[in-house]
Amino acid sequence: MKIPFYMKIFLAFVLFSSILFALFIFLFKDFYEKELILKQRDSIEKILSYKSNLIDEYTNEINEKLKALHKIIKSKNLKNNNEITRLFSLIMESNKDILSMKYLSLTGKEIARVDFKNEKLKIIESKSLQDSTSRSYFKDIRILKNNQIWYSSFDIYKQKGEIVKPLKYVLRVVLRVDNGFLMVLLDAKSLLFKIQNSYEDSLFVIDKDGYYLIKEEKKLSWSKYFDSNMTIQKDYETYFQDILEKNSVSSNSFVSKRVYLSSKEYIILLFNINELEKKNSLNSFENYVYTIFIVGIGITLLLSLLFAEPIAKLNRKTEQKNRALDMSIKKSSQELQESLNIINKHVIFLKLDKDGIILDVSKAFCEVSGFIKEELLGHHHKILMHPDMSDKKYEEVWSYLKQGKSYIAEFKSMKKDGGFYWVESYIEPVYDSNSNLVGYTSIRNNITDKKLIEYLYDDLNNQVLQYNAIFENANSGIGLIDLKGNFQKVNSMFTKLLGYSNEELLKSSCFDIIKKESKQLLAKIFKEANEIGFISNIEKIFIHKNGHFIHLELSLNLLPNKKSFVVVVSSLEDKRKLQELNQNLEQKIKQEVQKSRYKDKIHQEEQIKNIKLTSIGSLAAGITHEINTPLTYIKGNFEMMGYDIQDLPNSEIKNRMLEDSQKINEGLNRIANIVESMREISQSSSEIKEVTNIYSTLITALTMAYNRSKQVSRIYLNNKEFNIDSINKKEFEFFSKVQKQRVEQVWIVIINNALDELAKIDDYEKRALNIDIYEKNSHIYVEFKDNAGGIDESIIDTIFEPFVSSKEHSGIGVGLNISKRIIEQQNGQIKAYNKGSNAVFEVCLKAVLS
Template identity: 25%
Template sequence: MKLSNFIIRIIIAIAFTTLFLSFMISITFQYKKFKEDKIFIKTEFIKSKKEQIKREVISIENLIDQKEIILTNSIKEKIKERVTQAHNIAMTIYDENKNSKSKEDIELLIARTLNNLSYENDKTYFFINSNKGQAILFNKKILLDKYNDIWNLKDGNNNLFIQEQAKIAIENKEGFLTNSFVRPNNTDNKQYTKISFVKLFEPYNLHIGMGEYTDDIKSLAQNEILDLIASIRFNEDNYLFVNSTDGYSLVFDGKRNEPAMIHPNKNLYSQQVEAVKNPEGEFIFYKFKKINSTKEYDKISFVKKYEKYGWIVGCGIYLDEINNELENIENIFKKSINDQFIYIFIMFILMVIALYLTSKRISKFINLNVLYLISSFDKASRENKTIDTKNLTYKEFISLANKLNITLENKNETEKRLQDHIQLINENIIISTTDKDGYIVDVSEAFCKISGYTKEELIGKTHKVVRHPDTPDKFYEDMWDRLLSGQIWEGEIHNRNKNGKDYWIYAIIKPLFRNNEFIGFTAIRTNITDKKHIEQLSITDELTNLYNRRFFNIKIEEEINRAKRENHYFSFLVIDIDYFKQYNDTYGHQQGDVVLEKVASVFKKRTLRGSDFAFRLGGEEFGIITTLNKEKVMEFAHLIKDEIENLKIEHKANEVSKFVTISIGIVSKEKDEITNSDLLYKEADDCLYEAKKLGRNSIFIL
């Protein structure tokens, strides 16, 4: 009949429409959330990269200052050693000749010996003066043939430097001083700043000395710094660059220009000059090619002026990296949508088949009853019998009773179908119901499936049975505050099933009322574990599976705030693989990646507590955040250091061990000592530098 066919079409159409609309609403919600996540990821990526390149430029500025100090101290040690050596030579000459030669002959012999003592590729020279002002060996000339009084000789700063030298020799036996003096063999008579060391020669009340011109030290420091800057790479395409404020390029396109050349891009150079008018440095945006490429990409750089040398130091990052990352995330999202579509399509086919068979049975039942009704009236019509009113009333009552029985049978059949649908919901929708105290009174089979517990194990328990240990108490306190106020709570919850496997759900929890009396709660949940997995990928380093630098920049701020709020220690470890560049040079970068993975596996194994986090900060540099106090964190650091060396990874270029080792810098502070993340990072990095100064394979804690 047409009626039965119409019913079948209506049922299928309603089922298809409901399923399609549900799917489209779900996809729309997911797509909107994905778009928001893309904007957030892009914003955070650019923000973290800007902080990174700014930090690199500032670290180079600090490195330049440290390099000149270290070099100056090294020069001072060198001239002190040489003056001591010269003094020993003079004493030897004196001891060998004091009984056979005159004072004048011995002084002449000492002066000639020291004047002829020179060092390869070195401009230093010795001088000898009496502590009363007589020049003996002065400006590389022996002046013993006549008395040369230089007692009142002044340098370019109007200092009586001969008297200062004599005072140091007489009072302290030896010591350093700074003065200005002409360069030997120079015709300009210009005086240059000089660091000198003098030592008392007691037999004749003389002082012997040597000096180094500070502009030579500065030039040497600049050359070493430029070579270092040219060698630094943050990855294949990112590097540091240096220009002079007079228009020359010193380090360009990842290479040092020696000699310096005029900057090849006037517009870019002008942009840099304008930016460094800000003494704190500034970010600039432009297009520039990558190394060994002619194609230009969008790039952002941070530039800052180093006043002392008149340098513009900068570091940049190409923005196409974010597009690559977003493309990977979008591919994951598309795959997730495709998987959902296939699942929905299979569900639709099965539902259409079930509904079709059910509808055919229902329509057949309707046809039989309608035909029976028609045949009954037809039979009565054909027999043309007069129906007694009383009998007619009786027959109609019987007919009504029969129809009521049919209606009852239909109702029972419908209830059976309803139970099937309820079972479908029970098997696929994660639902739980609790009393007003939070004790579970009913759960769906889907809840049992995702949690791993049976219904009997869950009834009478609270949802703490699936609570993840890393979830803070404050999270559930806020949830209960809202629910007990009669409001609906919505949000993401991190759970752990009976087998210890983590999963994420999106929950909607609604208070239940009966006759205006509060009786409990009902919660409907959606499994969002795959979505959270996608989010996890965006904060994980691909090679080592540790957290990446982007997540570190977020997490360090969170953990600092948590340390202050919960009044516990904040400890930060910066870890560097010793001589890792030499390892790559010896064994190759592919084997170097294997070392990074093995070292990272140790960090991951040792940071399983909820309050411990391990990161790959870049290259061979790693970081660990923990709440351990100073004593415990030192034990923790020694454990990690020893475990790395016990991996027994061969490292022929390691100067402290025949295996791969690490150096660790640690900052451990209580809440009142914590300032900000940038200072903490710098202090930890300084500690790492001190650990390396100790000879590497070492630990230094602040």
């Protein structure tokens, strides 16, 4: 006999209920306890979720305020410190939990800052603004993308590294904007205590390093600073690692949950489960468990009778639904295939093996790149990289992927026809069932248009910067005014010409800064400019801020929108100065022409003098030769005569003859020295440099100047007075490779110049010329030092330039210029300076071995 289905259900239900309730007394207590714990956890999780929502609402509110602030700054084009700090002050007056607001440049320098100190707002002056690049948070915020927001961790407010008391709990929030960063320092104390509200004994706030931020005992709060040993490791030794590393952790004694402020920054909320409450609930349950059991048995029988037939009907309906579900699955499978076809057509997709070989591409990828699928399969994906992409960037991406990490990057890719396109690529590793890396998938978004817009924006921004630079650095005052003459914008030169500040001008009009009687004429000029489009170069008298009148040249140009004029004012002082400069230039040209003619005349005279000197040199060479022959004859015979005198008997006549002979010998030696010096000077100047004793050249020059020097001043050579009667050219030897006659010419010029100055001193005994020659650091130094009062300071810097002379009645100022050129040709240096009241000429030549 076949038993109806509903009867089977009834009997099974009764049997199951009997077994269930037989086990109820033994098992339901544990079940209830676990259920109680689950309920407590659920309740705690709801509490934690609520607290988490509080933080989310708080951060969302801050985010919205920051973005709204950015929109205000951007819409009003606020750029200078005063405008931004004024806006900051308004916001902080209505938001008492804001401790500080900053505007940083992209380089980390503060553009504007307002602090809330001692219950007052303090606007930081420009000179006190700081550089934030050294701050620990700057390395995190400088990598932010535009409109991205960064949150710091909760911390105690510190100044110069010291904790400020009373304690303030702070939170930094930074918004990356177009040209910098907006930073807000918030007082987070109210938020933290709102989180712990009503649960002081159970709910704790912990930072990501395991230190307590808020604990039931106030002295244990902020344990990072006040008790570094007080961490969750001490209180939750078994679970502390899971608490720190996992988003949420549940146990029989607590529930913890991470709450993120941003992608990196978070806090941990930890809620302790109350053991006493759980025990009281279990004791109450035991009093009712047996009553529930009896009632349950009765209810089970009743329910079995009531639900047996409905369950049977439900079973029939279920079978019908199963058949309908099969049909639905088939239909869904078709729809899924259609969706895959849509993805293949519209999503840029690329699949690679672990070596980067292309395994599959979507139809959308082929359309963008210009390749067909068969041309790409089996090839390395590097064929898609554009040459502009550096190998370093490619290696960086690939090394990152080999670590099994996902990567998002922008790539410039190459089309089949050689063109390019930009993509934003999300690359993710693919693993097999054994967790082995087998390849990569890349989903790409075509951002070519976005990149082109970025390039256009950058170019436009550069042009704006260029125009602003031209505007601010123009030599004329430039401004923008409306049709009624009210200033809308002015450059720095405009304010400089009139003496007003930028703010003062923007609050006034053109009619406020001109003479009263000129206002009607200026209104007429505005009207004409509005009709014809421009007015140029009209001289007007403006009133400077200090009250005096200034003459400026005014030009007006109507802008295409016919709502504003560009006004340009130029100082007429520049025109007057230009006229004076032109006059001075004409006068200077006349002087230079006159000077040039004088130089030509002097040059001709010098040429004539050189011809004469050449003739004199030739004559001197002949004379020295003619004198030298009889002089040799006389010296030889005089020497023989000396021997004869020595043979005479001693007498007064012999002694007198010996004395006369000595004087005659000194005269002959003097004649010989003069002839020798004339011979050396008169020799043709050789352009070939040779190793020469510089001391010997000084002796030759002093000999040539001796006839004059003995009448003007004593000359000391290496602290020894020069005497033509006792000459030894080899007494000192300082060798250098030079042109001998040219160097001697330099010595003669310097000696004669010194004698000219010394001659101005009345007392002969007070005149002195000291010449010192010495060697130092492989160089020979020759110093000429006279005590004639020194070189005139007005010419000391230009004394070696042509036509510069201190002589009043003679000299054309070319001797020292020629001397300087000669010394430089010998690879030496010459310089002049004053040492006390002494004029010093110092010549330096390179020393060589003899």
